[in-house]
Amino acid sequence: MRPLTPKRIIGSCAILCAVLFVAVVFSLRTGAYPISIRDIVLTLFHGIIGRRDQVPSEFWSVVFTIRLPRIALAILVGAALSTAGAGFQALLRNPLADPYVLGVSSGAALGAILSLIFAPHTVGAIQVAAFIGAGLTIAAVYFLGRRGGQLDSATLLLAGIVAASFLSAIIMFLMTTITGHELRGMAFWLMGDLSAPPPASNVLGWFGFLFLAFFIAAGAIYSTSSDLNLILTGEQEARHLGVNVNRVKLVVYVAASVLTGLAVSVSGAIGYVGLLVPHVMRMLFGSDYRMLIPASAIGGAVAIVFADMLARTIVAPTELPVGAMTAVAGAPVFIYLMRRRVR
Amino acid sequence: MASSQQAVAVKDAAPRLRVEQASFAYSATDRSAPAFSLGPISFEAHRREMVSILGPNASGKSTLLRLIAGVLRPLSGRIEVDGAEVTALEMRLRAQRIALVSQESELLFPLRVWEYVLQGRYPYGRRLRFESSDDCVLAGNALAQVGADPLRDRWMDQISGGEKQRVILARAMAQQPSLLLLDEPTQHLDIGGKLELLRRLRRLADENRYTVIVVTHELNLAAEFSDRIVLMHRGKCLRVGAPAEVYERGLIEEVFEAPVEVEIRPSGRPRVVLRG
Numbered sequence: 001m002r003p004l005t006p007k008r009i010i011g012s013c014a015i016l017c018a019v020l021f022v023a024v025v026f027s028l029r030t031g032a033y034p035i036s037i038r039d040i041v042l043t044l045f046h047g048i049i050g051r052r053d054q055v056p057s058e059f060w061s062v063v064f065t066i067r068l069p070r071i072a073l074a075i076l077v078g079a080a081l082s083t084a085g086a087g088f089q090a091l092l093r094n095p096l097a098d099p100y101v102l103g104v105s106s107g108a109a110l111g112a113i114l115s116l117i118f119a120p121h122t123v124g125a126i127q128v129a130a131f132i133g134a135g136l137t138i139a140a141v142y143f144l145g146r147r148g149g150q151l152d153s154a155t156l157l158l159a160g161i162v163a164a165s166f167l168s169a170i171i172m173f174l175m176t177t178i179t180g181h182e183l184r185g186m187a188f189w190l191m192g193d194l195s196a197p198p199p200a201s202n203v204l205g206w207f208g209f210l211f212l213a214f215f216i217a218a219g220a221i222y223s224t225s226s227d228l229n230l231i232l233t234g235e236q237e238a239r240h241l242g243v244n245v246n247r248v249k250l251v252v253y254v255a256a257s258v259l260t261g262l263a264v265s266v267s268g269a270i271g272y273v274g275l276l277v278p279h280v281m282r283m284l285f286g287s288d289y290r291m292l293i294p295a296s297a298i299g300g301a302v303a304i305v306f307a308d309m310l311a312r313t314i315v316a317p318t319e320l321p322v323g324a325m326t327a328v329a330g331a332p333v334f335i336y337l338m339r340r341r342v343r
Numbered sequence: 344m345a346s347s348q349q350a351v352a353v354k355d356a357a358p359r360l361r362v363e364q365a366s367f368a369y370s371a372t373d374r375s376a377p378a379f380s381l382g383p384i385s386f387e388a389h390r391r392e393m394v395s396i397l398g399p400n401a402s403g404k405s406t407l408l409r410l411i412a413g414v415l416r417p418l419s420g421r422i423e424v425d426g427a428e429v430t431a432l433e434m435r436l437r438a439q440r441i442a443l444v445s446q447e448s449e450l451l452f453p454l455r456v457w458e459y460v461l462q463g464r465y466p467y468g469r470r471l472r473f474e475s476s477d478d479c480v481l482a483g484n485a486l487a488q489v490g491a492d493p494l495r496d497r498w499m500d501q502i503s504g505g506e507k508q509r510v511i512l513a514r515a516m517a518q519q520p521s522l523l524l525l526d527e528p529t530q531h532l533d534i535g536g537k538l539e540l541l542r543r544l545r546r547l548a549d550e551n552r553y554t555v556i557v558v559t560h561e562l563n564l565a566a567e568f569s570d571r572i573v574l575m576h577r578g579k580c581l582r583v584g585a586p587a588e589v590y591e592r593g594l595i596e597e598v599f600e601a602p603v604e605v606e607i608r609p610s611g612r613p614r615v616v617l618r619g
Contacts, residue, residue, distance in 0.1 A: 001457045001483060001495065003474035093451055226471050230462055232451050240412065240445070241518070242438030242466040287452035290473070 082300025085274030102160030107137025134261030192270030192323025272330025463517025
């Protein structure tokens with residue numbers, strides 16, 4: 001009998017963080033301007049201790065102005081999607097659930113497309129509109145997904161699927177009305193794309209806001225992880241053991257939806273990561289949610305940083321949308337995992 | 344109910360469980376007449392007692408058990424455990440006093456036996472909790488008590504039905520409840536397994552001072568091991584008392600709609616035999 005301890009969680013997360021750091025360094029090296037790994041590490045080090053004068057200015061601008069914001073976005077999106085995916089898999093008691101199954105991404109896409117039509121040149125409009133679209137969808141699915149005043153997994157799943165297909169139909173309809181450059185932008189966005197520059201002049205503040213929102217929502221899910229372990233062995237049994245199932249479901253639903261909305265609003269709908277990363281982490285670290293939530297967050301960050309690096313290099317200088325990359329890599333991994341489960 | 348009053352022998356002072364005129368109704372919709380109603384029912388159970396709830400299908404046995412567990416709220420009347428009304432207890436506090444063993448649902452992700460049993464410690468400590476070494480000792484003891492120690496590191500989905508039943512019982516014991524409720528625990532067991540389980544429950548009541556309440560279809564095993572029988576029929580409690588008081592030929596035939604013979608064995612406990 002070897003129960004999970006905080007020490008083991010921290011140890012595993014430290015290993016994953018080291019992997020993430022390596023991925024970040026390699027991703028920073030990738031691009032048109034050549035820069036050695038040694039220089040990247042030195043630049044990062046001096047950046048962290050605030051000694052800008054020690055670094056050549058071109059290194060500084062390549063690392064901190066051009067490449068790092070995009071990588072930070074990749075980390076945020078990967079962490080948010082994977083945490084949300086793990087949360088939805090427990091909430092819906094369905095291992096095939098992903099962050100988009102309840103229609104949040106379709107709501108966000110509708111918001112984004114509407115902003116492209118009505119406010120095509122406003123900076124930040126697309127992100128704000130997408131987040132509003134996601135929020136409205138979350139609320140609508142919540143009210144449709146209740147049964148007897150409580151969230152019911154099966155009803156919620158049906159409500160989400162119906163909402164997603166309804167919204168997709170509207171999106172298809174609207175897509176026919178926009179043309180040319182905007183259509184291409186929209187297609188990139190629907191697939192998932194990290195190339196959009198931060199919509200705020202204060203980049204540090206923008207990322208501060210995003211990561212703060214991430215930590216609040218992910219922390220809310222983490223606070224229910226003992227309860228989720230019990231809910232996964234049976235909702236009724238969890239109630240008998242004293243779990244306030246209704247409260248837990250509400251917290252996880254809202255927090256996981258907000259995480260999804262956050263990720264989709266800044267990057268579009270990047271597929272497969274939120275579904276696959278929690279499963280890979282289960283295989284590596286077990287299915288205990290106290291371990292799974294942080295492991296998924298860091299693992300998701302690694303996955304998207306890596307996918308984005310490939311998307312930028314495979315047919316350089318042309319960039320592939322990162323969502324196409326995760327789908328191409330994700331589908332075979334998913335099939336492999338599925339076959340393994342069947343045994 | 345006269346017989347239940349008599350049966351309250353002067354054992355340990357206060358009853359551990361007191362069901363007092365409890366009733367309940369399921370309705371198909373809010374406006375229609377109740378689709379099924381239960382009670383009012385009264386009985387008591389003490390420390391070290393084993394009570395069996397008997398009755399044909401749809402007689403309200405499981406509903407009664409869920410009322411006692413606090414999962415359902417009685418329409419009228421009171422249900423008290425150690426003097427506290429069950430539905431008024433905070434959920435985790437209730438789980439420290441009452442453990443309900445029901446038909447287990449399918450696991451979504453694989454789990455080891457010891458992880459499953461450790462879940463019984465959830466009601467103790469904070470919501471987000473890490474198991475202490477005390478928790479492990481208690482879980483280990485529970486596993487040993489049901490003879491499932493060798494299963495400890497096996498996966499829950501790779502053990503047999505009888506083994507699983509014991510592991511579920513171990514998790515309930517890890518809760519350290521005063522009241523142990525079991526909903527048809529003998530359902531998927533063979534005859535040897537049934538006998539072994541009831542013997543084990545009897546021992547738990549005698550040695551660990553649990554109050555054990557079992558819903559079952561096994562008339563003869565219930566008669567053999569129970570201190571008291573609650574006989575249910577169509578939502579009504581027909582009789583409460585010692586097995587010999589409840590097992591009357593006419594009553595059993597009426598309730599189960601089958602021709603039977605009731606014989607009293609040398610131990611003083613009755614036995615029901617189907618008439619061919």
